[in-house]
Amino acid sequence: MNIIIKPLMKCRLCGSKLQVYEKLTRIPTKGLRFTNSICCEVEFYDTVLYICPLCELYQIPDLENFSDFYNFSNTKYIKSLNKERLSLFNELLLFSEKQESILGIEDVGFSQKINVNGKKLLTINPEQLCKKGGGENNHFVLEKSFMADFMPEHCFDIFYTICPLAHVDNPLTIMKDVNHLLKEGGVGWIEVLNGSTLVNESQYYNFMPILLNYWTPLSLTKLLQLSGFETLLIKHGLGGDELNVIFKKPLKRVPLMQKRDFQENSILDIVKKHKKIVIWGAGAKGCYLISSFSDRLKVSHIVDDNPEKHGLYMPGASLCVEAPSKDIFLNADLVIIFAVSHEKEIKKILHEKYGYTGEIFCLTEN
């Protein structure tokens, strides 16, 4: 068979001009394609391993007339790997507030390991998404139209994919689609072969036509950044041969001053309806807002747990910071909590220790 190499001029991820990293010669075309009968015909071809100077993604050109995909989901090797994956998956769940719906792209049987327990789980086998058509290769492509027809946007809490990003020529499109499918605050996990290890340990046998992209921590981080995600964690797997990355779809950002104005106005609104107001929290947020309000905010007390602040004045405040006490909350009708990270415990103390029954207003982080 006459091997036709698809020209590869630009980085598949960032579009930069690629540099030759090393010329690869006598690469067997059939890689890991096992057959039921004897196959003595072995073909070889010469290709090039490129590196992107900007994002550090190692890449080899795709073949025009080549198809290969293998599935060894039942091997002992995959089974032990799945154990390692399961512990990483459980770590992933800890990063997400909700775990109701899960989307997986994999063909290694990992979904059967997941404790579904009332969760919605959808697994896509990469092979089902292969581009069809005569002469096309079998490297799957997640079509945007397919995703849009198939699933509504922002419907998953959790995403994971095992391996496919090594085989695709459009990794950025795929991850942008994933962004489209994940809810805000949703988290994901990618597992790929570790390109850095393969190159640094000269693992020549792992450079084969089926593997187009060899990811490194830098290129994975770049992929996530370009597709609108925040990288939370990068970890080696399988003694360094695999790379795992956990990421998050950030919540929509509100401009800083818009948030400040919104919070100031909500405080001014609520204090109008109350007479005896106590502020709880003399941290950065408390100082900023007290300074900013100056005499527009009349309060009876400012309290904080930190004894080092007791007896001291915040900038712009005419009252000193006090330790919380039953007397302070006795006749109060509004407590404003600035110390939002301690909201739950402050509310508990107010109710249980001081018997406070008035209104509580907390400035949430979001």
Ligand SMILES: [Zn+2]
């Ligand atoms: Zn690049």
